[in-house]
């Protein structure tokens with residue numbers, strides 16, 4: 403009798419801890435562009451301090467899904483959604499949820515590095531300034547910390563006031579990651595962040611992700627299956643707007659549960 407009780411208690415503690423680690427929970431999410439049904443009954447949990455990879459062939463809905471997580475999708479005309487996405491327990495589609503509030507928690511890095519046509523320093527200081535930080539000393543500290551966090555400080559510390567366009571593509575992408583870190587987000591969304599980079603810069607960004615996940619939760623869309631296998635903890639395989647399989651990355655790549663996942667990861671289509 404006593405043993406049973408202890409066991410039950412253990413299980414419930416375990417579940418509570420697991421529950422706490424969920425950052426985003428997506429339930430029965432559907433999305434239409436006009437008549438086009440682009441996301442179908444998506445069910446997905448994103449966990450804290452993990453890298454979650456979204457893979458799948460072109461047009462399967464990866465970018466649409468990631469843009470829904472920070473509500474960027476609302477910028478597209480004629481988009482309609484049903485279902486629910488909760489971020490830290492709160493429905494992001496709730497009309498009282500201000501998008502600005504969500505975006506201070508959720509940063510995004512895009513496929514093509516997109517620094518502002520300003521100095522390296524100003525690129526990073528921009529977000530904190532918008533949030534009302536004026537003190538030069540505090541801004542200096544944030545800029546240094548963010549550039550260090552994005553593993554680019556040593557390369558740019560002597561040229562902080564030069565234009566960011568003078569950096570290489572790989573450096574620009576790490577600068578964009580630093581810009582994202584400067585607002586101290588909780589989650590970082592990355593939409594094919596290395597597809598425009600050379601192999602060395604790609605490796606640097608991948609190593610960086612490994613480091614960043616200690617403090618952030620990362621969701622990355624990638625076409626590169628080796629990359630997903632290398633850097634992610636969990637992987638979701640999307641196909642025609644549906645999640646075919648969502649599992650721990652090792653498991654999904656070694657013993658996929660669905661034939662379609664197996665066909666995709668072995669290169670039979672896509």
Ligand SMILES: Nc1ncnc2c1ncn2[C@@H]1O[C@H](COP(=O)(O)OP(=O)(O)OP(=O)(O)O)[C@@H](O)[C@H]1O
Pocket residue numbers: 435438440458459460461462463464465466467478
């Ligand atoms: N703004 C839009 N208006 C209408 N349809 C769109 C729009 N954006 C995407 N779609 C359609 O929604 C589907 C999913 O597109 P999405 O860009 O999410 O796919 P993806 O998996 O990210 O593709 P890729 O790997 O090529 O970037 C596609 O059929 C696409 O044509």
